[in-house]
Amino acid sequence: MLEDHLIHECLLIVLKPLMKAAEVRIMMSDLVGNVCHCFTPLTAYIVDTPEVAMLACVRGRTSPFTMALYLQFGDNFWHPDCTCTITLGQLARIKVNPDYLETYFEACADLRLNGMYALFWMDWLLANPSIFLKPELLHHWHKEFYDHNLQWCIVVVGAQELDFWFLILQPTTGYRHFSGRISKLKQVTGRGHRDIQCYIVGLISSAAPRCFVIMIHALMDLHYLVQRPAPGNNLLVCIDQSLSTFHEHKNVILTLGTWMGAKRPIENWHIPKLKLLQSVTSSMWKVGALIQWSADTTEHAHISEIKEPTWQMNNNDY
Structure with missing residues (x-):
């Protein structure tokens, strides 16, 4: 939980200018130099399956896109979307102090939430996990x-x-x-x-x-x-x-x-x-x-930016 909280907190800091621009717009130039007012909604976040669940605030064996649980993964129809309104409403119903990590995590179990309470996208205008999280x-x-x-x-x-x-x-x-x-x-x-x-x-x-x-x-x-x-x-x-x-x-x-x-x-x-x-x-x-x-x-960057430089070292005093 602490690792997930750290990720959300870092994203909140890094993406704060984009959140503000999505709300009040910002002057930006395109490839040919034309300047116009732009809004920056959260359109896509490209991650693998565990990270999708972490960002959507759901725990394992729960669909991050819909309201389906693991018992319904084999259904041949689409379940209702898991929207930001639903997720934030579920968090609001939990009355346990989130500073008590173990107790708060147990309180989230019935709602299949992963214990996050300060989501980086919760104040991002029009941000919706069922939209910006997608099959990759x-x-x-x-x-x-x-x-x-x-x-x-x-x-x-x-x-x-x-x-x-x-x-x-x-x-x-x-x-x-x-x-x-x-x-x-x-x-x-x-x-x-x-x-x-x-x-x-x-x-x-x-x-x-x-x-x-x-x-x-x-x-x-x-x-x-x-x-x-x-x-x-x-x-x-x-x-x-x-x-x-x-x-x-x-x-x-x-x-x-x-x-x-x-x-x-x-x-x-x-x-x-x-x-x-x-x-x-x-x-x-x-x-x-x-x-x-x-x-x-981004996955190839693991090789070009991390593994290849590491292979050039002797793994001492790195």
Whole structure:
């Protein structure tokens, strides 16, 4: 809780000028030198799943975009938005002194809040978590594919068989050739996730049950459709159709026991990223193409600005 409070407090300090400009406007110049009055609403905040929950003031296994709890993550319909009015109203109903951290955290449990009370966006005009927090391509599509879709395929086809099929693929310029064991990959980047996606449907089509292939195919269609740079009405309809196809055939995952825990199959849909699929079209209606809000650039900065300089040091007296 203290770490989360620190983050919100730092954001409040750094973003204070933008909050003021959103309220009273500010003179700004564009790329060609034209000066005009501008407002700065909070349009997008690009983060991964745990940080989304932290910024939205909800605790784990709770949707940061809607009012859905973890028991409802498998629903095939959109739950009501979790708006700023709802969140701030819930905080106002808690009468416990927030300085008593443990007691305050327990008081937030029934409302599924994470114990934050001084949110950086609470005084930002028109700021709404259900708008500026949105599905993000790197973590919510590519990482979701690797953590769930690919693991389901490995269980259905068999790790050794799928590894062999990737091994004998013809190397293609511009795409990674997986000469090792794909089932044991570590530190896979977003580029690796995308390269695996190019082959997965074709490789499992002759070995997996038909319903399972349809389900994976629908998810892959959805993943590619949401990356279109110019969304329109027809595209949004196709996304909804792909999502509907997935929900029609998703029970094959539980039937085949393909979602494995540490020791046995998991028989529920408590997957936060699965619920994020329902927010795709609504987010595209609000903020346009989702591909413009990818964390690829900021995640790459971990390598160029932190890891590479660290590799040049001897790790003494740094």
